[in-house]
Amino acid sequence: MDEKWQFATRAVQTGYTPGNGAPRITPIVQSTTFKYDDAQSVADLFDLKTPGFFYSRLANPTVEVLEKKIAALEGGVAAVAVSSGQTASALAILNVCTCGGHVVASAGLYGGTTALFGNTLKKMGVEVSFVPPAAKRETVLAACRDNTRAIFTETLSNPALVVADLEEFAAAANQIRVPLIVDNTFPSPFLCNPFEFGAAIVTHSSTKYLDGHATSVGGVVVEKGDFDWSSGKFPEFTEPDESYHGLIYTKNFAASPFSAKMRAQWIRDLGVPMSPFNAFLTQMGVETLHLRMPRHCQNALALAEYLAKHPKVGYVKYPFLPGDSQYELAKKYLRGGSGVLSFGVKGGKEAGKTVLNSLKLAAIAVHVADLRTCALHPASTTHRQLSDAELTAAGVAPDLIRVSVGLEDIVDIIADFEQALSRV
Numbered sequence: 001m002d003e004k005w006q007f008a009t010r011a012v013q014t015g016y017t018p019g020n021g022a023p024r025i026t027p028i029v030q031s032t033t034f035k036y037d038d039a040q041s042v043a044d045l046f047d048l049k050t051p052g053f054f055y056s057r058l059a060n061p062t063v064e065v066l067e068k069k070i071a072a073l074e075g076g077v078a079a080v081a082v083s084s085g086q087t088a089s090a091l092a093i094l095n096v097c098t099c100g101g102h103v104v105a106s107a108g109l110y111g112g113t114t115a116l117f118g119n120t121l122k123k124m125g126v127e128v129s130f131v132p133p134a135a136k137r138e139t140v141l142a143a144c145r146d147n148t149r150a151i152f153t154e155t156l157s158n159p160a161l162v163v164a165d166l167e168e169f170a171a172a173a174n175q176i177r178v179p180l181i182v183d184n185t186f187p188s189p190f191l192c193n194p195f196e197f198g199a200a201i202v203t204h205s206s207t208k209y210l211d212g213h214a215t216s217v218g219g220v221v222v223e224k225g226d227f228d229w230s231s232g233k234f235p236e237f238t239e240p241d242e243s244y245h246g247l248i249y250t251k252n253f254a255a256s257p258f259s260a261k262m263r264a265q266w267i268r269d270l271g272v273p274m275s276p277f278n279a280f281l282t283q284m285g286v287e288t289l290h291l292r293m294p295r296h297c298q299n300a301l302a303l304a305e306y307l308a309k310h311p312k313v314g315y316v317k318y319p320f321l322p323g324d325s326q327y328e329l330a331k332k333y334l335r336g337g338s339g340v341l342s343f344g345v346k347g348g349k350e351a352g353k354t355v356l357n358s359l360k361l362a363a364i365a366v367h368v369a370d371l372r373t374c375a376l377h378p379a380s381t382t383h384r385q386l387s388d389a390e391l392t393a394a395g396v397a398p399d400l401i402r403v404s405v406g407l408e409d410i411v412d413i414i415a416d417f418e419q420a421l422s423r424v
């Protein structure tokens with residue numbers, strides 16, 4: 001990759017450079033294993049002494065193309081692609097914090113992440129304290145303890161659309177010398193690069209805008225590469241890993257110790273890589289991210305403006321809508337509001353359900369961020385497992401309808417909401 005390349009060129013060109021006579025587009029290496037002529041070559045690969053592929057649970061050439069593309073777009077030194085966004089969140093935490101550790105996280109997270117943090121990690125001995133998504137440095141620090149090993153937030157929360165004050169979270173993380181991990185799924189690297197605001201690690205559900213066509217579940221964890229692991233809080237990075245012949249991640253993989261450790265320990269042991277076919281589809285989606293995102297943003301803003309003026313609509317939330325409570329922070333951190341907005345119909349939950357059921361072009365689907373417009377009632381679906389208190393903390397009102405605005409013509413999208421709203 002040419003360091004000076006602009007976003008669009010990186011999206012299209014990085015990850016795969018064909019040699020003379022090689023396939024023009026990224027080949028799908030649908031092979032579990034790789035052939036070698038002598039035993040020593042394989043032994044060296046196993047010992048991670050030489051780079052290369054030996055078994056697709058750990059690394060695969062097609063998956064590596066996606067990893068390189070995402071690292072280039074986020075401005076990181078390395079990325080690891082995994083089986084889902086949930087896996088990305090779980091492993092980003094577990095790579096720095098296991099039994100006995102503590103994490104401070106925004107309360108405004110995707111429901112699945114809240115469930116993972118609040119229930120499953122707890123069962124594994126990792127405690128998570130939640131702070132408001134708009135928390136300032138003091139609030140985040142007040143929740144930190146001696147055993148805190150990471151601070152976690154979403155850039156733009158799903159579905160409340162609260163913009164995290166990333167510099168405040170980063171200042172707290174910096175002060176106690178732990179990594180700030182940011183789930184950047186909703187903005188995608190096109191609208192925000194959290195590394196510019198102090199994040200050390202970025203995660204993605206690549207299932208969303210990176211794929212963009214709703215074909216492939218996947219996740220990616222990206223490492224910025226300048227975090228100092230030597231504070232004594234992270235001995236697993238600086239002391240020999242006996243499960244890997246005593247290698248020391250900060251020494252043997254000085255440029256990207258986080259990614260090396262995640263691959264060598266967690267992907268190896270839990271067996272959660274991304275499949276080559278999903279990686280192929282996702283990297284193809286990434287190649288047009290810079291074309292899709294502006295249109296998602298443009299269509300969502302137009303629908304938000306239309307809904308905000310509609311007499312039957314009680315409220316609209318879209319961070320780039322002038323007057324929205326998140327507008328100032330959104331302008332500071334984001335280059336656009338993404339394609340997701342939420343609104344409530346006057347008359348509450350039942351009226352909202354009628355509108356939802358009357359939509360014709362917009363489908364009811366458990367998804368966001370693909371090219372087809374869809375809508376959902378989070379309180380009864382994606383955030384169903386959350387208690388009322390957790391719903392309130394996550395900013396999910398009982399009547400909130402989330403819309404993922406797609407790439408259809410905005411005239412037709414608005415006409416669909418117009419006819420649906422006429423039913424109440």
Ligand code: PLP
Pocket residue numbers: 084085086087089110112113154158183185186204205206207217218219
């Ligand atoms: N993070 C965010 C912000 C999400 O919206 C989602 C899923 O909706 C996830 C993580 C989990 O991703 P996946 O469904 O790929 O496991």
